[in-house]
Amino acid sequence: MELRFLEHDEGRVKFVLSGVDSAFVNALRRTMIADVPKLAVDEVEIYENTSLLYDEQIALRLALIPLRCTEELVHPEDCECGGKGCEKCEVKLQLECESPDTEGSITIYSKDLKPLDERVSVVHQRIPLIRLTSLTKDVGSIRMPVKQRVSLIAKARMGTGREHAKWQPVTVCGYKNTPIIRINEEICRGCGRCAEECPKNLINVREKAEISDELSCILCKLCENACENKAIHVICADDSFVFFAESDGSLTIDHIVTKAARIMQRRCDNFISELESTAAQ
Ligand code: SF4
Ligand code: SF4
Ligand SMILES: [Zn+2]
Structure with a gap:
């Protein structure tokens, strides 16, 4: 597992979590929303x-x-x-x-x-x-x-x-698959159609198309549809996620994330000891 912070202060956090599957990252999201007191x-x-x-x-x-x-x-x-x-x-x-x-x-x-x-x-x-x-x-x-x-x-x-819901400590809590945008420079002719379509203005075109901030891509694929040459491809990593959360202010975001992780850990420990005691009978 790899963790890379993009934004981090007392109330908000945004990080890239790699080497996990969507079940893990969704469990973290749900625990933060539903189980942190x-x-x-x-x-x-x-x-x-x-x-x-x-x-x-x-x-x-x-x-x-x-x-x-x-x-x-x-x-x-x-x-x-x-x-x-x-x-x-x-x-x-x-x-x-x-x-x-x-x-x-x-x-x-x-x-x-x-x-x-x-x-x-x-x-x-x-x-x-x-x-x-x-x-x-x-x-x-x-x-x-x-x-x-x-x-x-x-x-x-x-x-x-x-x-x-009044006891939910986060106002925003979600994730998306990490976007990967590939441009085939051999066939890109620099027409700029992809840049015109991008709602987040992430594509600059000089001679060829270039991506300025890949992680901000919202995976809408409008650029891909606009390119007649099929020179741009947007794919989602299935083992890497951009996770973002915002506290309502009652707890720090560090407390919410670490508490959620500890709750998940405790559940797994309980599950293992239940399995072991059943197996020992
Ligand atoms: S639309 Fe296609 S060909 Fe035109 S600049 Fe974008 S990637 Fe290149
Ligand atoms: S998928 Fe959407 S947001 Fe991402 S680069 Fe293409 S047009 Fe922009
Ligand atoms: Zn009491």
Whole structure:
């Protein structure tokens, strides 16, 4: 197996993985999406909601806000509290907001969700949550403001994407076969048709066609179809893949990839010990 990084920072990674088959790389992708645990709002106690949104809509929006925790909490099912909720398996956040004192509207953002536990923080501050509007109503000769208000406590717990998409730690996670583009210079006549068709502008033609960034090819084969001389061929490597993933911010991308690899390793170890114990009987 060979690994070559193309891009790598805290939130994104792109690498070429060679010497593996598509089953392996797809298992890595699926494990990253479905099995790496992260924190998300799972239960909301709503004390007041006079906004235009139903309680369930607010709860869903809260669940999709990425949260970061300084320590890895225990999954409620594995916690010694039996899943009732304790500091080992749960953190709380509070939202208290109301519309303006005068007629008008305000937008409530994710930054208005205040952690009640110093271990947890909201990753992205400007995710819109609710719009609250104040109107005025005439009561006799007096103009009264009619305000909207939301008051709630959100409880965040660990879970996996397999249980619900709100626990999926990646926003983008995929791969493609590594593209290989071959140009037969003997028969290329430099007409430039392939370059005109390429949606990614990867082909330069001086006297002959040349490829500038092969790994960015999206394998559409429009260049191949445009070439009357059949001088350009696009093929996919079947043992090499360009893998890309982006975290939603709740975990670093390094944590997500290595955790997924460890989960796969543990499953294989369990499988081997099951086989060995069956064979020994
Ligand atoms: S279309 Fe074919 S012949 Fe024309 S430049 Fe491209 S590869 Fe060469
Ligand atoms: S396959 Fe598509 S993206 Fe790749 S070089 Fe040809 S036209 Fe461009
Ligand atoms: Zn607990």
